[in-house]
Amino acid sequence: MTRPFAVKAGKKRKRKEAKYDKEEAEVMKEEEQTVTTSVIEEDEKVVDDVVKDLPGIPITISDQNSRSGAIFVLERASLEVAKVGKTYQILNSEDHANFLRKHNRDPAEYRPDIVHQALLMILDSPLNKAGRIRAVYVKTEKGILFEVKPHVRIPRTYKRFAGIMLQLLQKLSIYAAGKRDKLFRVIKNPVTQYLPLNSRKIGFSFSSDKLVDIQKYVTAVKEDLNYVFVVGAMAHGKVNDEYVEDYIAISGYPMSAAWCIARICEGLQQKWSIL
Template structure:
């Protein structure tokens, strides 16, 4: 099983610290929802976000949306080889049923994720969970799943041609491998993720969007595992 872990993603509800900012008040009034049921989005909340710590890494649910569409629609996932997690900036870990049909429409996606972050699971109630949040930290997650090999993708890592790199990975390493990719637009990956890595690699000479990294690594693994 391949474990895809999108970390420090810009996915969170509007923080209480900026609820009273005029930008937030206007936006919530327009949406007819309270701030604790709306996702933080830098496209709409830029002025208010300047007051937040590490604001430049936050408020980008679109990155998560595209990464998830890439991952969940991939042949790797459709053939039962992929498990996907989302780690948020505010340290929540989201578990995802690989069979979920994620909304393609961005507005529907943000509504769904706001509901998830507010209620703790999708759908609410006693129905079978498709996405849910567990009270678990990074160390607990790694103890639970016991990765056979952990790769962190970082623009400052050692350059590797991704297709050559994956083709040379042993079956033992791939068996329960963790792939860690930052889900934010700017800034550096926190050290705690580097500390979990067996290798820290870069797949291009310049910075790439997270969803491009996701698509390239999953494609390389599909070729390696003869899924096509």
């Protein structure tokens, strides 16, 4: 079931922005150092033009009446804002290769499409439709942490996704149309403060020595524990977080983040008989 959602923008929205709750104001102070500095002096008109161009995105409502569930943490997502020409944009290797080279950056590292695909995989999964995904957190390469509500329907096309991410990183939250429900919001680090105590924190890495069958692995976890899955959303390198209890490889081949997530979801769908 879906209901419409529209990104709020323009002058009315700006007035509401003045009423950020205390937590967001603090987050803004702390995080604004790490957002590309040009964003701080944002050209509101240009941003609003981008946002106004975005058609509403619908949200899905899932069944939350279940016991233990899964939380995903996408680490090292490439989501960096910069002013390119006259507009602020999320940098990507295809459209901004020359700009990135000019600023001595490696275009190959700028892959926001990876986090887009990963979010689509998580939120479109039958596991999520069955209400078993409790939360999704994304941490960017620059250290900005944000939460994505499991009932959000992620824009299907990259262009619209990038528009939403741009607005999120500049305004710190995105609401459902006509509601106080924040569908995306920047939150304070570290992510561990939002993770349930009764959870198993599992990191995914092709280079782990522990190669397992994900289906058997999740089946062996006690029924009353929640799962926290930490997956990399960067182009190269690996995740390495202290809070992770166990690093596992789930294939003898390096996979995309999207494929890794698909396997994880399928493992839990089998365990919980979600068809």
